[in-house]
Amino acid sequence: MVAEASEHGRLDHAGTGMAKARKHSSPIGPLASTGDMLFKYAVMAVALFTLVLVWFLVLMMLFEAGDSIAEFGGGFLIGDVWDPNREVYGALPFVFGTLLTSAMAILIGVPLSVGVAIYLSELSPPWLREPLSFLVELLAAVPSVIYGLWAMYALRPVMVDTIEPFFKTVLGWTPFFEGEPIGLDKFTAGIILAIMIIPTVASVSKEAMMAVPLSQREAALSLGATRYETTRMAVLTYARSGIFGACILGLGRAIGETMAVTMTIGNANLISWSLLDPGQTMSSLIANNWGEADGLQLSALIEIGIVLFVIALVVNVFARLIVGRFMKAVPTTGGGL
Amino acid sequence: MADKIVTEGLNAYFGDVRAVKNVDLRIPERAITAVIGPSGCGKSTLIRCMNRMHEVVRGARVEGRVLLDGKDIYSATTDAVEVRTRVGMVFQKPNPFPTMSVYDNVVAGLRLNGERDWNKLDATAERSLKLAALWDEVKGQLDASGVSLSGGQQQRLCIARALAVEPEVLLLDEPCSALDPIATAKIEDLLFDLKDRYTIVIVTHNMQQAARISNFTAFMYLGELIEFDATKKIFENPERELTEKYITGRFG
Numbered sequence: 001m002v003a004e005a006s007e008h009g010r011l012d013h014a015g016t017g018m019a020k021a022r023k024h025s026s027p028i029g030p031l032a033s034t035g036d037m038l039f040k041y042a043v044m045a046v047a048l049f050t051l052v053l054v055w056f057l058v059l060m061m062l063f064e065a066g067d068s069i070a071e072f073g074g075g076f077l078i079g080d081v082w083d084p085n086r087e088v089y090g091a092l093p094f095v096f097g098t099l100l101t102s103a104m105a106i107l108i109g110v111p112l113s114v115g116v117a118i119y120l121s122e123l124s125p126p127w128l129r130e131p132l133s134f135l136v137e138l139l140a141a142v143p144s145v146i147y148g149l150w151a152m153y154a155l156r157p158v159m160v161d162t163i164e165p166f167f168k169t170v171l172g173w174t175p176f177f178e179g180e181p182i183g184l185d186k187f188t189a190g191i192i193l194a195i196m197i198i199p200t201v202a203s204v205s206k207e208a209m210m211a212v213p214l215s216q217r218e219a220a221l222s223l224g225a226t227r228y229e230t231t232r233m234a235v236l237t238y239a240r241s242g243i244f245g246a247c248i249l250g251l252g253r254a255i256g257e258t259m260a261v262t263m264t265i266g267n268a269n270l271i272s273w274s275l276l277d278p279g280q281t282m283s284s285l286i287a288n289n290w291g292e293a294d295g296l297q298l299s300a301l302i303e304i305g306i307v308l309f310v311i312a313l314v315v316n317v318f319a320r321l322i323v324g325r326f327m328k329a330v331p332t333t334g335g336g337l
Numbered sequence: 338m339a340d341k342i343v344t345e346g347l348n349a350y351f352g353d354v355r356a357v358k359n360v361d362l363r364i365p366e367r368a369i370t371a372v373i374g375p376s377g378c379g380k381s382t383l384i385r386c387m388n389r390m391h392e393v394v395r396g397a398r399v400e401g402r403v404l405l406d407g408k409d410i411y412s413a414t415t416d417a418v419e420v421r422t423r424v425g426m427v428f429q430k431p432n433p434f435p436t437m438s439v440y441d442n443v444v445a446g447l448r449l450n451g452e453r454d455w456n457k458l459d460a461t462a463e464r465s466l467k468l469a470a471l472w473d474e475v476k477g478q479l480d481a482s483g484v485s486l487s488g489g490q491q492q493r494l495c496i497a498r499a500l501a502v503e504p505e506v507l508l509l510d511e512p513c514s515a516l517d518p519i520a521t522a523k524i525e526d527l528l529f530d531l532k533d534r535y536t537i538v539i540v541t542h543n544m545q546q547a548a549r550i551s552n553f554t555a556f557m558y559l560g561e562l563i564e565f566d567a568t569k570k571i572f573e574n575p576e577r578e579l580t581e582k583y584i585t586g587r588f589g
């Protein structure tokens with residue numbers, strides 16, 4: 001019976017179903033047996049289920065945020081007060097906090113990451129490259145609460161005693177370093193974020209640089225370029241779209257990061273340009289207030305979540321488009337001097 | 338005629354593979370020397386040893402000496418960067434910088450040397466492109482990307498780029514393999530003009546080309562230098578039977 005059924009299936013494909021089979025053929029050809037068909041539908045169902053789940057999530061969030069949306073409308077995004085006593089909620093301090101700390105992460109993290117990538121791709125001896133690259137990638141897998149703990153117990157004292165006083169002395173006249181060094185502030189949060197994005201940005205940038213053909217390096221060298229000049233004119237320029245994509249991936253991570261930021265940013269709902277003042281990001285606000293919130297505040301928190309979701313989604317889609325294009329366009333072999 | 342480049346007991350390796358074996362060769366100054374031989378015999382490797390480009394490949398190394406004006410370019414005190422500014426190279430496959438315009442490609446070497454004077458850069462770009470027989474084709478699109486050109490145009494762009502820094506020696510690895518007969522003839526004319534001022538080493542698979550433009554010819558086989566002599570002698574009356582067989586196409 002079973003044999004007959006599968007035989008029938010194969011005949012069908014060989015005959016009338018040919019065109020159809022070709023149209024949505026999998027990489028290894030048309031599906032032959034009933035088992036295969038069952039498998040296909042099962043997998044399809046799971047895939048559809050995830051899609052439905054995401055839509056459900058979005059709809060639920062919109063529904064739950066309904067009160068807040070109705071109450072504050074578009075003003076929510078530019079409202080700079082978050083006051084549970086007066087029941088007034090605005091997202092601006094937290095959008096500000098997220099953007100500022102993410103910008104710091106990029107500003108500090110990207111040069112370091114590119115430096116690491118240059119070392120790995122251009123300078124390190126081959127025997128060191130593999131283990132070192134592996135280590136860097138491993139850092140991306142460290143849970144963010146661990147980074148947070150490390151920041152509180154190891155980074156904060158250094159910030160308070162050395163780094164923040166130094167910047168206060170040198171740049172104290174700018175609006176960015178007003179106030180006392182307390183170590184639980186936007187500066188510390190920005191630095192921990194910068195450290196956290198290094199693994200991602202460095203390893204994706206390294207891949208992009210390794211994909212630069214040797215002939216490009218040779219072209220520069222043959223004109224009398226030094227190692228440094230070769231890296232600058234042949235490698236970085238050739239790999240620039242990949243490196244840019246890596247930065248956007250890093251930005252995505254910085255924007256969405258919750259735990260480590262919540263532990264270090266000081267959690268104050270205010271807009272201040274001084275890095276030495278505490279602040280709040282969208283994600284840290286949610287993490288901090290979720291427990292006690294109800295009614296309109298809960299609704300507003302969920303609306304914050306939607307804003308965060310949209311920003312993170314846009315950044316990630318953008319990054320994947322860029323990185324995906326470069327990963328396809330260039331072979332991932334070669335590289336190194 | 339003085340010797341510009343002299344190799345002494347030159348061996349070049351890729352890992353354990355010896356691609357160039359015990360080559361002793363004297364490249365005369367202000368002349369064109371052709372390097373011929375069947376595919377894979379080590380021609381590219383040999384000339385890449387002459388500007389320290391061989392060591393750029395991972396696992397590659399060189400034994401023996403290469404003297405440039407009597408000074409060993411592999412000695413501990415020699416700077417590879419300086420060697421490469423004096424010995425320019427055009428590679429077998431065109432390799433323009435894809436993110437640079439045609440113009441920027443040509444003047445890339447000058448900019449490396451710190452040249453910022455626009456008049457000088459402009460003049461050099463035009464002169465080099467004219468020498469490489471490319472000016473007429475690209476003068477209207479100097480801002481276009483270097484890789485927007487055809488393969489043959491890219492190769493001439495690379496020649497212009499190498500010429501722009503005015504090296505003393507020019508190493509060319511099959512520069513005409515992607516060119517049509519007209520562009521090939523132009524390049525040959527160019528090399529002919531240049532040989533009064535430059536020392537030129539050209540790898541070619543084209544016997545007629547070697548016979549037409551070179552003053553001296555080196556024949557290589559399986560990594561060894563089989564014969565080196567005046568081109569006339571090599572083509573009319575070679576010492577070795579192997580050379581004669583290769584020249585006349587009765588090989589293998």
Ligand SMILES: Nc1ncnc2c1ncn2[C@@H]1O[C@H](COP(=O)(O)OP(=O)(O)OP(=O)(O)O)[C@@H](O)[C@H]1O
Pocket residue numbers: 351354356374375376377378379380381382383394429
């Ligand atoms: N990157 C490399 N790694 C390992 N072996 C190589 C490499 N490049 C060349 N070889 C080997 O070295 C030998 C000489 O190569 P080379 O490129 O110098 O030959 P060629 O005479 O220029 O050939 P062609 O005329 O095809 O360009 C060949 O046997 C080749 O297999």
Ligand SMILES: [Mg+2]
Pocket residue numbers: 380381382429510
């Ligand atoms: Mg070759």
